[in-house]
Amino acid sequence: MNVWHVYARYYNFGDYALGVGVRNLFLKYYNSEILFKLKDVHSLVFDENTVDQLNSSADMLLVGGGGLIHGFAGDKWMLKIPDRLIPKIRVPLIIYGVGYNQFRGEGDIHPRIVENIRRLQEHCLSFSVRNDGSREELLKLGVDLPEVPDPGFFVDGDYARPPIEGDFVIIQLANDMKHARGFDDESLLSHLSDICRYLLGKGYKIVLCPHVRTDDILGRQLIANMGNPEGLTSWEWFDIIRDECTLKGLSYYKHAKMVIGMRGHAQICPAGMLTPVITLGNHRKHLDLIKKQNLPDHYVEVGDPQLSDKVIMMFNDILANYQSIKDSYGNSLAHLLETSSLFIRNLAEISGKNNLP
Known part of the structure; x- marks a missing residue:
C-alpha cells in the first residue's frame, strides 16, 4: 500500500x-x-x-x-x-x-x-x-x-542510551515568535543560568536540545553567558535534524532524568516515553494539554518573574515522587x-x- x-x-x-x-x-x-x-x-x-x-x-x-x-x-x-x-x-x-x-x-x-x-x-x-x-x-x-x-505520544522505541555518563536533564528552548511566547532574552537567560547552576551543583549533566535553528542560537548564548561550564552541552542540531538521526534524538528524551521544555513536542514526546516534564508555558496548547489529559501539573509560564525558583521547586517535587509520577504518565499513555x-x-x-x- x-x-x-x-x-x-x-x-x-x-x-x-x-x-x-x-x-x-x-x-x-x-x-x-x-x-x-x-x-x-x-x-x-x-x-x-x-x-x-x-x-x-x-x-x-x-x-x-x-x-x-x-x-x-x-x-x-x-x-x-x-x-x-x-x-x-x-x-x-x-x-x-x-x-x-x-x-x-x-x-x-x-x-x-x-x-x-x-x-x-x-x-x-x-x-x-x-x-x-x-x-x-x-x-x-x-x-x-x-x-x-x-x-x-507514540514515538517510544528500544533506543540506545546517548553517550552521557550519569543522570542528565534536558533543557529545550524555543527562540522564535518571541512576541507571542512572552519572554525576553535577558530575563530568560538569567533564570536559566540559575537553574543550570542548581542542577550542575546537584551533580546532573545538562543537555540543551534545540528543535529549530533559532533555538540553537539561544542555547549557545546560554552556554557562553555561563562561561562554558563542564557538564552543560548541546546536541548538534545540524546532525539531529536529519531523518536518519530522528531516533537518535528521541533517545535523549527517553533516557533523560527529566525534561524542562518550551516546545509542545518537548512536552509530549518525553511524556510518551514516561520521562517527567516541567513545561515552560508559552502557548495556549501547553496548559490545555495538561488539563485535558490530567497530566501532572508541573507547569510555569516562561515569563514568570519567579521562573527559576518555581522550576527548582518542581524539579525537587518530581524527584521526591518520581515513580508515582512515571506511573501517572503510564496510566495516561x-x-x-x-x-x-x-x-x-x-x-x-x-x-x-x-x-x-
Missing part, C-alpha cells in the same frame, strides 16, 4: 519526531504493509499535476500530525489544497491529529481557511485534531472535528494508546484496508 505522508518537514525536530509517531500508529493499527512517501507540507502545493500524480501513484493521502492549522499567510493554512481541487482527489484522504496552532495575540484563522477546512472535512475519510484544545478552538469557529491523541488504536482500526475497517495479522 503506497501512502503519501504529508507533514511538516521544515527543519523542526519535533515535527520529524511526530511523523515517526504517525507512521508507528498506522503501521500497527491500519495496515502493516504501508510504504510511505514523505512529503513536506511547507513545499507541497496541490495543483492539477500534483493531484494527478497523487491519484495515479498512491493508495492514500495521509496528512499529519503537527500544528498545521495556522494562518501564517493570511487566508491560507499550511495544507495548500484549493477548494476547487478537493473533489478531484480520488484516493482516501485522512487528516490525522493536526493542531490549531494560532499563537497568543494572532487572533482567529481567516474565514477562507475555515471554509477550506469544512470542504476538506466533507471529502475526507477522516479529519481529526490533536488533544490540546484544538477541537474547542475550532468549535468556536463552527467547525466540529473529532479529537485524537497527539501522535507525538495506556488510555491514549487505546483511544488511538480504536480510532485507526475503525478507519481501516471503513476503508477495507485492514490486512493486519
